[in-house]
Amino acid sequence: MDTEAIRRSLEDRGLRCTTQRYAVMAFLIDHKGHPTAAEIFKAVNRVDPRSSRATTYNNLRDLVKAGLVREVAVEGRAGRFDATGMRHHHFVCDRCGNVEDIDWYDVPKPASRSLGKRVVRDCQLIFRGLCTKCAVRRTSH
Amino acid sequence: MDTEAIRRSLEDRGLRCTTQRYAVMAFLIDHKGHPTAAEIFKAVNRVDPRSSRATTYNNLRDLVKAGLVREVAVEGRAGRFDATGMRHHHFVCDRCGNVEDIDWYDVPKPASRSLGKRVVRDCQLIFRGLCTKCAVRRTSH
DNA sequence: CTACTACATTAGATATATTCTAAAATTTCC
């Protein structure tokens, strides 16, 4: 995705395209590995514009609110982020904490009477267990 | 659920029924409100047996591993726990962080070729948005 | 261009959440 497209996607949602915000968004589009906030912070600072920890967290929150980024919370560990480009579900490894994509498929919505007056913004399907690497390591000892 | 039933459910899964572990389990069975580890720690200490923070976390981890308890990770906040008695899905409020139950319904499993060699232990369907309380507060201003 | 306003960023302190440590206590089993 090119610079202009990213800028537009930010501005379309009412977010200014600042250097730091752009860097976070661009990094997430380029890196499909579900990085943590700390990893994103380090990565965008390795390149150029110094960005503070707070800014990284602020921007991640703004991007999530705008629907451009999604967070996957992981128990006892740092949350992980990805750009909401293509729809997919997630798999979280119990052992190493890695988050991986699972091909998307349709999930039925709950009956509206069981939702009541709640307003649903998002729906996540998360599988847990052992990732390929950890499953192999497990059985081989 | 009576004392003996809880004791048995622990021992069936190879967990000793210690005072502290029993207290955590009993509390979760009695309190369907998805408490955090800190809340559980406080609650079981309010009653009687002094239990340390570490023990509470250890026991929660053991109970999750044994499948008797489930954790719902919430972004940027403490994880929340519930006893895996009746199956249900979850709704997490963006605003107040509360976790609520959604009536259970069947969710299709992913194609086995998209899982590969991964070992699935659990599958969680989590909805996000505004809970009834927060939705009302939102629209009324 | 200037100044105004709203929005963003900063470094570091603070708050919150969770795990670790090593010693002591408890339980199980023989």
Next chain:
DNA sequence: GGAAATTTTAGAATATATCTAATGTAGTAG
């Protein structure tokens, strides 16, 4: 009763996320 395994403990340490208040920057209207 005693050995071995498991569990608990208090507090320190670590990890994660947010807050603060001063400063900077972008968009806009004059």
